[in-house]
Amino acid sequence: xxxxxxxxxxxxxxxxxxxxxxxxxxxxxxxxxxxxxxxxxxxxxxxxxxxxxxxxxxxxxxxxxxxxxxxxxxxxxxxxxxxxxxxxxxxxxxxxxxxxxxxxxxxxxxxxxxxxxxxxxxxxxxxxxxxxxxxxxxxxxxxxxxxxxxxxxxxxxxxxxxxxxxxxxxxxxxxxxxxxxxxxxxxxxxxxxxxxxxxxxxxxxxxxxxxxxxxxxxxxxxxxxxxxxxxxxxxxxxxxxxxxxxxxxxxxxxxxxxxxxxxx
Numbered sequence: 001x002x003x004x005x006x007x008x009x010x011x012x013x014x015x016x017x018x019x020x021x022x023x024x025x026x027x028x029x030x031x032x033x034x035x036x037x038x039x040x041x042x043x044x045x046x047x048x049x050x051x052x053x054x055x056x057x058x059x060x061x062x063x064x065x066x067x068x069x070x071x072x073x074x075x076x077x078x079x080x081x082x083x084x085x086x087x088x089x090x091x092x093x094x095x096x097x098x099x100x101x102x103x104x105x106x107x108x109x110x111x112x113x114x115x116x117x118x119x120x121x122x123x124x125x126x127x128x129x130x131x132x133x134x135x136x137x138x139x140x141x142x143x144x145x146x147x148x149x150x151x152x153x154x155x156x157x158x159x160x161x162x163x164x165x166x167x168x169x170x171x172x173x174x175x176x177x178x179x180x181x182x183x184x185x186x187x188x189x190x191x192x193x194x195x196x197x198x199x200x201x202x203x204x205x206x207x208x209x210x211x212x213x214x215x216x217x218x219x220x221x222x223x224x225x226x227x228x229x230x231x232x233x234x235x236x237x238x239x240x241x242x243x244x245x246x247x248x249x250x251x252x253x254x255x256x257x258x259x260x261x262x263x264x
Contacts, residue, residue, distance in 0.1 A: 022256035027065035033244035052091035062152030083109035086154035120185025166246030216250035
């Protein structure tokens with residue numbers, strides 16, 4: 001009998017692309033609030049999600065992640081644990097409640113890409129880099145202090161998608177509002193059957209459920225953000241018309257469940 005949570009299933013069950021949850025995450029985050037064209041933002045939302053009254057509000061997130069299962073085996077083989085990510089989220093409402101929706105996201109590792117698809121994140125492969133902070137003092141370490149500058153870049157298919165910058169000013173009580181509300185995604189898996197391409201095998205609205213959430217000290221400051229047009233992406237339609245505050249912090253959480261809100 002073949003075993004495994006995901007493909008490829010195998011005799012021992014250890015070859016699968018993604019092992020079963022729970023999954024545990026920790027990462028350094030660079031979060032930038034911005035506002036884009038309200039019509040372009042609304043056009044990215046799926047059925048049942050309503051544009052937020054703060055029209056066009058979005059968040060750009062650069063993240064440097066490490067993840068593992070309960071046994072922490074990935075931490076002993078860190079190539080299976082570490083990856084970076086860039087995504088944008090849209091402020092919306094569902095059933096009268098504020099939520100965040102992710103229309104576009106890129107990631108550097110295949111295991112994270114597949115795991116994200118299971119959760120409804122529309123992940124694609126990309127290259128992402130983020131300024132890091134270290135314990136050692138030196139010119140290559142910006143440090144966590146007023147005036148320190150942290151930047152992120154994202155690219156896909158050899159074309160730059162995004163550049164962001166946050167210059168720290170002071171500590172804050174919490175990160176961006178769009179980061180702290182529930183995340184609602186679309187799980188969508190199409191059929192290959194001839195004549196049934198418009199009849200997906202899975203099409204559902206889901207809310208992510210997380211636990212064991214922990215935040216480091218949150219720093220905030222002035223921010224810059226650029227999103228670029230490329231031939232095979234639509235991110236450029238969400239180019240910032242106004243950029244708000246930026247935040248830098250570390251974040252830890254676990255995922256072992258999700259709630260199906262509706263079958264679409």
